[in-house]
Amino acid sequence: MxxxxxxxxxxxxxxxxxxxxxxxxxxxxxxxxxxxxxxxxxxxxxxxxxxxxxxxxxxxxxxxxxxxxxxxxxxxxxxxxxxxxxxxxxxxxxxxxxxxxxxSWRCYPDVRPCLENLKRLPRGPRLAVLTNGDPGQQRAKLARFGLLEYFEAVLTPSELGAAKPGAYAAACRWMRTDPGQAVNVGDMLDGDVHAAALAGLTGVWLDRGIDFVTGGPSPAADRAVRRIERLTDLPGHLPRMIA
Missing domain, CATH: 1.10.150 (DNA polymerase; domain 1)
Known part of the structure; x- marks a missing residue:
């Protein structure tokens, strides 16, 4: 786990x-x-x-x-x-x-069920948000939807001194964990998955069916990429990701 x-x-x-x-x-x-x-x-x-x-x-x-x-x-x-x-x-x-x-902020409907299910996992993981956004604005989003309570930390370039992809190592140090014991989940195939893997983390691609930048279809991914279509799929896969 x-x-x-x-x-x-x-x-x-x-x-x-x-x-x-x-x-x-x-x-x-x-x-x-x-x-x-x-x-x-x-x-x-x-x-x-x-x-x-x-x-x-x-x-x-x-x-x-x-x-x-x-x-x-x-x-x-x-x-x-x-x-x-x-x-x-x-x-x-x-x-x-x-x-x-x-x-206009909207929380995806699969977010809270995912976080609740993670809380119920035996010896479940600690959770943190890792974002390149402004700390005040990002915490306000989480507070709006009652999500702050689920996370041990909300980490931004202000706290870490670096943005993703350079922030992964700093985020692991902040959370006092080894990159090999950390998972990063995000919708950006390069920035959230490939870059996390290069830093030693396990990257999980949340493929919501749309490219965040272009608004077009999701990019093609190698078959080896760990991919989920809904956050609610994550808790069931997580125990098998890290031995």
Missing amino acids: ADVVFFDLDGTLVDHRSAVWEAIGRIVRAAPNATAPPEELAALWWTLEGRHMREYLAGQCSFTEHHRRRLRSFLPALGEPVPEDPRLLDAWMAERYLTAFEE
Whole structure:
């Protein structure tokens, strides 16, 4: 039995992609001076989120600044001026996007049954969340759905000093476990499964049937990849994953 199971958050526990598209959709459909159709603007927002999030994870800017960079690129396409005062950018983000985004958070229905079943396993593993997101926002998601109580730790780049994939070794040290006794579960085949395996963990791919980045079908995976389609499949497989 594994000593620790790490769970990714966005795309694994909470439907981040749908929340983004729902929130930004409200904004672009109501934009009177938009320079492109709503679907193109929403796609642009998603692209900019990925670009500037990578800059944040690389240590090139703060989490707040990554929001500002996104807005500086996006507002001209929305047909709105770009404020020079960064505080106005912060206010736009808080009032017009983040409120709608947070209202759109949804927890996948298989999450709580999975966690409850793991609790009932004899000598069951300790549980932790390992996410590249902002610590305050990620804990707020877990608190919204009453999930914090299941996890011994919520680990982000702020705690570990590194983002995935570099965070796996640090996360194991934080949890006082050997990578060979740890399992990582996530929806990203490369970042959550292959990278975890390279760090010595057992990676489990939660294949929800959609590619998190593109929104298209799931990528093809080698037959050797440990794959589940629902989190509720995890407890039954877990005892056989680590001798």
